[in-house]
Each structure stands twice: as C-alpha cells, then as structure tokens.
Amino acid sequence: MKRVRLKPAESSDSVNTSSDAAVRSLLAGLNSEQRKAVEHQNGPLLILAGAGSGKTRALTFRIAHLITRGVKPWNILALTFTNKAAAEMRERIARLVGDDAAFKIWAGTFHSIFARILRREADKLGYTSSFSIHDSEDSLNLIKLIMTNLGISQQEHTPQAVRSAISSAKNSMTPWEEYSRNADSIFEKQTGLVYKEYEQNLKRSNAMDFDDLLINIIRLFEAFPAVLDNYRERFQHVLVDEYQDTNKPQYRAVQLLAWKHRNLCVVGDDAQSIYRWRGADIENILTFEADFKDATVVRLERNYRSTKRILAAANDVIVNNRRQLKKELWTENDDGDPIYQRRCRDEREEASSVVDVIRENKREHGLKYSDCAVLYRINAQSQVLEDALRSAGVPYRIVGGISFYRRKEVKDVLAYLKLLVNPSDSESLLRVINEPARGIGKTTLGRLTRFAQEQNLSVFEACNNVEHVPHLQKRARTAIQEFARFVRTYIDQLNNLPAHELARAYIDESKLLSYYAEAGGEENLDRWNNVQRVISHIAEFTEARPDAGLAEYLQEVALVDDTEQMVDADDVVTLMTMHGAKGLEFPVVCVVGMEKGLFPLSRAEQQPDELEEERRLFYVAITRAEQRVYLSHCERRYRFGELSYPMPSGFLDEIRPELVEKLGIGRQRDLGALSGNFRAARPGDGVRRKPKEETLFNDIPANEDESYSQLPPEESGGRAKIRPGMRVGHSSFGEGQVLRVAGSGDGQRAIVRFKSVGEKTLLLKYAKLQVLG
DNA sequence: CTCAAGTCTCCGAAC
DNA sequence: GAGACTTGAG
Numbered sequence: 001m002k003r004v005r006l007k008p009a010e011s012s013d014s015v016n017t018s019s020d021a022a023v024r025s026l027l028a029g030l031n032s033e034q035r036k037a038v039e040h041q042n043g044p045l046l047i048l049a050g051a052g053s054g055k056t057r058a059l060t061f062r063i064a065h066l067i068t069r070g071v072k073p074w075n076i077l078a079l080t081f082t083n084k085a086a087a088e089m090r091e092r093i094a095r096l097v098g099d100d101a102a103f104k105i106w107a108g109t110f111h112s113i114f115a116r117i118l119r120r121e122a123d124k125l126g127y128t129s130s131f132s133i134h135d136s137e138d139s140l141n142l143i144k145l146i147m148t149n150l151g152i153s154q155q156e157h158t159p160q161a162v163r164s165a166i167s168s169a170k171n172s173m174t175p176w177e178e179y180s181r182n183a184d185s186i187f188e189k190q191t192g193l194v195y196k197e198y199e200q201n202l203k204r205s206n207a208m209d210f211d212d213l214l215i216n217i218i219r220l221f222e223a224f225p226a227v228l229d230n231y232r233e234r235f236q237h238v239l240v241d242e243y244q245d246t247n248k249p250q251y252r253a254v255q256l257l258a259w260k261h262r263n264l265c266v267v268g269d270d271a272q273s274i275y276r277w278r279g280a281d282i283e284n285i286l287t288f289e290a291d292f293k294d295a296t297v298v299r300l301e302r303n304y305r306s307t308k309r310i311l312a313a314a315n316d317v318i319v320n321n322r323r324q325l326k327k328e329l330w331t332e333n334d335d336g337d338p339i340y341q342r343r344c345r346d347e348r349e350e351a352s353s354v355v356d357v358i359r360e361n362k363r364e365h366g367l368k369y370s371d372c373a374v375l376y377r378i379n380a381q382s383q384v385l386e387d388a389l390r391s392a393g394v395p396y397r398i399v400g401g402i403s404f405y406r407r408k409e410v411k412d413v414l415a416y417l418k419l420l421v422n423p424s425d426s427e428s429l430l431r432v433i434n435e436p437a438r439g440i441g442k443t444t445l446g447r448l449t450r451f452a453q454e455q456n457l458s459v460f461e462a463c464n465n466v467e468h469v470p471h472l473q474k475r476a477r478t479a480i481q482e483f484a485r486f487v488r489t490y491i492d493q494l495n496n497l498p499a500h501e502l503a504r505a506y507i508d509e510s511k512l513l514s515y516y517a518e519a520g521g522e523e524n525l526d527r528w529n530n531v532q533r534v535i536s537h538i539a540e541f542t543e544a545r546p547d548a549g550l551a552e553y554l555q556e557v558a559l560v561d562d563t564e565q566m567v568d569a570d571d572v573v574t575l576m577t578m579h580g581a582k583g584l585e586f587p588v589v590c591v592v593g594m595e596k597g598l599f600p601l602s603r604a605e606q607q608p609d610e611l612e613e614e615r616r617l618f619y620v621a622i623t624r625a626e627q628r629v630y631l632s633h634c635e636r637r638y639r640f641g642e643l644s645y646p647m648p649s650g651f652l653d654e655i656r657p658e659l660v661e662k663l664g665i666g667r668q669r670d671l672g673a674l675s676g677n678f679r680a681a682r683p684g685d686g687v688r689r690k691p692k693e694e695t696l697f698n699d700i701p702a703n704e705d706e707s708y709s710q711l712p713p714e715e716s717g718g719r720a721k722i723r724p725g726m727r728v729g730h731s732s733f734g735e736g737q738v739l740r741v742a743g744s745g746d747g748q749r750a751i752v753r754f755k756s757v758g759e760k761t762l763l764l765k766y767a768k769l770q771v772l773g
Numbered sequence: 774c775t776c777a778a779g780t781c782t783c784c785g786a787a788c
Numbered sequence: 789g790a791g792a793c794t795t796g797a798g
Contacts, residue, residue: 081788111788136787158782210788277786380784383789400787441774475774559788579786601785617786640783641789 037298038062044292045265050329051623052305064096073104077235081242112559114217130551132207132418132425133558139209146197165191170211171279206424214249221256232260243268247279270325274617303329307336313655314622321612338661342632351388361588373574373586377599399576409527413534421551426459436515444476499550500539578621589625594633595646618651
C-alpha cells in the first residue's frame with residue numbers, strides 16, 4: 001500500500017524521451033514471439049504463455065509499448081488476480097515509462113477495479129457509495145444467523161456447504177429466484193431459502209460480498225448502457241492476466257468492456273488453471289479463438305526459467321491430463337540437478353530436512369534465503385515448518401494463512417469503522433455491539449434483530465428506536481441506548497475530523513483498547529498492539545492519500561490479501577501454499593507433504609476433474625523452480641491431531657525415474673517391506689464418521705425448541721413469586737417442582753427437582769422460571 | 774448476562 | 789492440536 005506513493009513526486013521527469021529509447025532497447029531483448037505479442041496493434045490477442053516463458057514481460061512491455069505509441073495510460077485497463085501481480089506489473093511498467101504514467105493505468109485485481117467502479121455508480125444499483133464489503137467470514141456469520149432464524153439445522157447442512165452452494169450459484173449468475181425454482185433436493189430447497197434471505201440481508205445492509213463485486217458490475221453494465229458506454233470509451237485497451245482462471249462473471253464483464261474497441265489481450269496457460277473451485281472456467285481460454293474469430297494467437301513456448309530436468313519433470317506430470325491446448329515448452333538452459341526426492345519419518349523430520357536443504361544451498365551454491373521457497377498444499381502445514389525454521393534461526397516469512405486482517409481483534413476494529421461509514425451494516429454492528437462486553441447479550445440481540453426485521457429497519461436504526469423494541473430488560477435497553485449514542489457521536493464527526501484522529505478517539509471510547517490492556521496476558525498484549533497497528537495504519541494511509549477517508553481505507557483493506565504486507569522483507573525464506581506461488585519464481589523450491597490424501601487431497605482422488613486440477617497445481621509448483629526442486633513426503637503425519645500413515649503421492653511416480661535422485665532415510669534401509677507392514681497395520685486411517693446420534697433422534701420433529709417457544713420467557717418478566725411445591729418450567733431443564741426457596745433479594749435461590757436432570761439450585765435473579773398450571 | 778471449562782469441529786486453495 | 793461453539797455456575 002505504501003510502496004506506490006513516495007516515488008511519483010520526484011520522478012515525473014522524463015516520461016517520454018527516455019522511455020522511447022528504453023522500449024526500443026527492450027524490444028531488442030525480446031524473442032520473436034514475445035515481440036509479436038508486444039507489437040500487435042489492434043484487435044483481440046491471445047497469448048498462450050507456458051510457465052517461465054516471459055509472460056509478465058510480454059504483458060508489461062506491451063503496455064509500455066502502447067503508451068509510447070500514444071495511448072493514454074488512463075485508457076488502459078489491466079486486470080489481474082492478485083494484488084501482488086498488479087503491483088508487480090505496475091512496478092515493471094514504471095521502470096519502462098516512468099512512475100507517473102504507470103500510476104495512471106487502471107491496473108488491479110478484478111475485485112478492486114470493479115469495486116472502484118461500483119463505488120462511483122453505487123446509487124444506480126440502490127447502494128450508497130460507502131457500501132461495505134463482506135469477506136467470506138462475514139458471509140458465513142450471516143448465513144449462520146439466517147439458518148438459525150429459519151430453523152434450519154446446521155448439523156445436517158453445514159453453513160459452509162450452504163455458503164459455497166450460494167457462492168457457486170452466484171458465480172454461475174443464478175439469482176435466488178431461479179435457484180429456488182430449480183431446487184430438487186432438500187438441501188437445495190433450504191439453500192434457496194437461505195440464499196433469498198442472504199441477498200436481501202446484504203442489500204439491506206448496503207453491503208456486497210466478493211461475488212457481488214463481479215456480478216453487480218454486469219448488472220450495472222447491462223441495465224445502464226450509457227454507463228457501459230462510458231467505460232468502454234475509457235478502456236480502449238483491456239488486458240487480462242491469468243485468463244485461464246477467469247470465472248463466468250469475470251469473463252462476461254471482460255467481454256462487455258472490450259466489445260467496442262475489441263482491443264482485448266488475454267494471457268494465460270491452461271496448464272496452470274488451479275482455481276476451478278472458485279468458479280474458474282477453463283473453457284474461457286480454450287474457446288477464446290472461437291469467441292473472437294479474428295483473434296491473433298501467440299505462443300510463448302521458450303522457457304527462460306528452469307533447467308532442462310525441471311522442465312522435463314513438469315512435462316512428465318502434465319501429460320497425464322487429457323485436455324490441453326497444444327504447447328511445447330523448451331529451454332536452452334542447462335540440464336541441471338536431478339529432482340531430489342526425500343522420504344521422511346514424520347513432518348518434524350521433514351521440516352528439519354527443509355532447513356538442511358536451505359542451508360546447503362546457501363553454503364554450497366552461494367544462494368540467499370530469499371532464493372528459497374517452501375510450498376505446501378494447505379496452510380495448516382506451515383506451522384511445523386515455522387517452528388523448525390525459527391529454532392534453526394533461519395529467517396522466513398509466511399505468505400497467506402491467518403492474515404493480519406483476519407485476526408479477531410483487527411476484524412473487530414474494522415467492523416467498528418465499517419459501522420461508522422455504513423450504519424446500515426448490521427453484520428458489523430452485531431459483531432461489535434457487545435465487544436467488549438456491554439451487557440447486551442444473546443437474548444437481547446435476538447429481540448433487537450427480530451424487531452429490526454419486522455420493521456424492516458437496519459439494526460442500527462432499531463438501536464436508535466430502542467424504546468419501541470418489546471420485551472427488553474431495562475438494563476439492556478440503557479446499554480443499547482448508550483451504544484447508539486456513542487456511535488452517533490462519531491458519525492456526526494465523520495466529515496469534521498481527519499480519519500485517523502476520528503478512528504483513534506472512536507476506538508478509544510469503544511473501550512476495546514482498555515479492555516485488552518486490563519485483561520493482561522501475552523495474548524491480550526498482542527491484541528492491544530494489533531489494534532494500535534490498525535490505527536497507525538490508517539494514519540499512514542491518509543497521509544499518503546489526503547483525499548481519502550475511512551471509506552476508502554476500508555475499501556482498500558477489504559481487498560488486500562496478506563501477500564502484500566511484507567513486500568520489502570529482506571533476505572528471508574518464503575513459505576506459502578502452491579496456490580500462492582503462482583506467478584513467482586525461485587532458484588530453489590521445496591514441496592513438502594507429497595502424500596496421498598494430502599496432495600492430491602483425498603476428495604480429489606476419486607474425481608478425475610479434481611485430480612487433474614491437483615496435477616496442474618503440482619505442475620505450477622515444479623515450474624516455479626529455476627535450479628533445484630526438492631520433493632518430500634512423510635511416513636506418518638498428524639492430521640486433526642491424529643496420527644496417519646499416508647502413502648507417497650501418486651504424482652511422484654509420474655516423473656520418470658531417470659530424472660530423480662532419492663535422498664534421506666529411504667537410503668539406509670530396505671523400506672519397501674518395512675513401511676509396507678507399518679501401513680498394513682493401520683487400515684482405514686483418515687476416515688471420519690459423523691457422530692452417532694443422528695439415527696437416534698430421527699423421529700423427533702426438526703424444531704426441538706417447541707416447548708421453549710410455547711413458554712416465551714418474556715412473559716414472566718422473571719418477577720413471579722416462586723414458592724415451594726410449585727410446578728415450574730425452565731428453558732433448558734424443562735419441567736420440575738420447587739422444593740425449597742432460600743435467601744432474599746438478588747441472592748434468592750430455589751432448589752428445584754427437574755424430571756430430566758434431578759435437583760438443581762437456581763438463582764432466581766438469573767433463572768427465568770415459568771410457573772406452570 | 775458473563776466467564777470459564779468442556780466439547781466439537783476442523784484442515785481446500787483466496788478476492 | 790487450536791479455535792469455535794456449547795454448557796453450566798455465579
């Protein structure tokens with residue numbers, strides 16, 4: 001975020017004179033195919049770029065070339081999938097044409113560019129320009145809430161499953177009406193109901209989820225031709241990186257935008273399509289030539305990155321996939337080292353072997369830490385590696401995983417701020433209204449949200465009218481009033497105070513900081529620090545962009561992934577998922593956890609399509625490497641806190657043996673027989689069953705709370721007199737008889753014998769007993 | 774209502 | 789094995 005600033009002021013110097021020469025000399029450094037891609041004038045262009053074939057180079061030079069040919073930077077739109085890729089692209093263009101021009105290009109992720117446009121045009125779709133962006137956690141929380149309200153069991157259908165069904169419906173541009181109409185199974189019918197509520201809820205909250213950022217652009221363009229025309233006019237050249245990973249809405253949006261000028265340049269490699277799971281449609285690249293009959297196709301097949309052996313190994317792997325565009329990668333690089341393969345006893349040994357590999361490369365080959373990357377399939381694998389590196393004193397950074405912005409306390413601060421900017425954002429309000437505890441508990445919130453729903457108000461509006469909400473305890477009412485007053489005070493200040501001052505005062509008054517300060521303990525100290533960091537971050541942000549306020553800040557952080565955070569980290573080893581590694585390169589790459597069930601993941605093994613995607617992922621991993629690849633697998637590994645004994649990944653066998661050198665404990669003993677027995681002794685690992693009770697309660701109607709809803713606790717007000725001998729009802733213990741009453745005032749207790757759980761002593765102040773019959 | 778302790782779920786990748 | 793969620797006592 002910061003890196004972009006600072007420079008422009010000092011180097012607005014010689015945009016054109018020097019860049020002309022620069023581009024000319026750069027053209028000289030390109031091979032004939034790359035040059036073709038760069039010099040192609042108008043009309044659709046498909047660049048099929050194999051791994052390491054200088055794809056980014058072709059793309060950035062192309063943009064630079066357009067600019068020197070007189071295309072205005074702000075007429076160029078360059079879409080990428082990650083912020084990292086966008087930043088890198090901009091940086092490289094800046095080197096060619098200067099910061100000034102580079103900065104005026106519309107370059108960014110699909111989500112961030114579209115969010116920018118939507119913010120400008122928000123009113124046309126019935127949002128305000130300060131709409132909130134819900135991340136996947138927010139969405140999940142909302143879905144849970146809706147499921148609870150609708151009385152849909154979360155045991156049967158997990159909220160995650162519902163969310164992903166909704167998300168893929170949205171990604172295939174199926175609105176809830178249509179989804180519900182076509183719903184067959186119970187799951188789909190229920191999901192349809194949730195889907196409807198979910199969409200309406202987002203709309204009411206003036207919020208969009210990630211999928212909306214794509215879909216709403218299409219809705220906008222289709223419903224407002226004049227708006228579309230405006231952007232078509234603006235974006236005379238549209239370039240898309242990683243085109244193989246576009247999903248349906250992205251594809252459609254690009255088509256719409258590029259239709260007029262037809263200056264659409266897409267770059268991709270079908271062999272590196274690894275985002276099918278989030279709706280990427282590999283057909284988009286496979287059919288580009290059919291979509292645009294006059295498309296020029298350029299193939300970049302010369303690899304500049306890897307050794308011959310690495311390339312051969314990658315090829316051995318990818319040929320096992322059926323559908324591919326024809327492409328033959330070749331290189332004039334050295335043969336290089338073999339592919340190293342190591343069998344380890346467990347993941348700790350694996351981690352320490354990674355440390356050895358890194359040290360060895362540093363020592364023997366003069367490489368730096370930053371030349372090494374460790375790649376894994378799932379984020380959970382990072383921890384063991386982290387421990388090993390830390391205790392060996394090897395500096396590292398972890399990309400992705402639990403990012404700063406996903407920490408609880410950080411999300412709390414952001415939710416506070418979102419509420420300020422967009423008071424309709426009920427999701428954020430519910431998140432913070434009792435954080436830290438203000439005596440506004442679950443029951444109160446239930447009543448409050450119910451009221452809001454019935455009156456068709458946002459929850460914040462309901463708070464502002466708390467005197468009309470029925471059944472509230474006096475205390476809760478006061479607490480809500482106080483909270484609403486507190487938030488309103490700062491909403492009034494929104495335009496008066498600089499963003500970071502406002503944020504500081506606001507968060508201070510929220511007592512979030514003092515809560516962490518007083519709670520003590522190391523964890524709370526961390527949290528305190530993180531909250532402070534967010535506030536300083538806002539200060540930095542507004543310093544860099546004086547025109548921007550809190551709304552802009554929130555927009556920005558909603559769409560950053562952590563990969564950007566430590567861009568300037570010095571000489572450190574990089575740890576990340578294979579997905580995260582796409583587009584990067586390293587002299588040394590270690591891929592850990594090459595085991596069945598982990599890579600490929602067990603659920604992919606049965607399904608050919610998914611298996612092929614895993615294979616492409618492996619292809620991506622291998623082709624990140626310039627000089628050496630180390631593949632390792634373990635004989636045993638902890639998963640879900642349990643030991644498992646996985647087989648080596650089938651992918652290992654796909655590399656022809658001549659390319660491979662085996663290392664490690666596998667050498668010393670005849671492991672064939674030994675490990676075979678080892679495994680045979682433990683059949684069926686990794687298979688987990690759902691808890692048993694499912695069958696026990698099958699005949700009980702879905703709504704277990706029936707008895708509860710017949711006896712709304714509100715009606716008692718907790719003030720009825722309880723006497724020995726009375727029959728009473730309790731919300732969780734059910735029916736019982738009062739044996740004795742003791743104490744007085746707040747301390748008054750009743751001893752009750754319940755049918756279900758026997759004798760209990762209850763404080764009358766808290767236990768809301770119903771007098772029965 | 775709140776907090777602590779116990780239980781369950783999770784670990785598929787990211788904008 | 790950690791974090792999210794549930795349960796139970798004050």
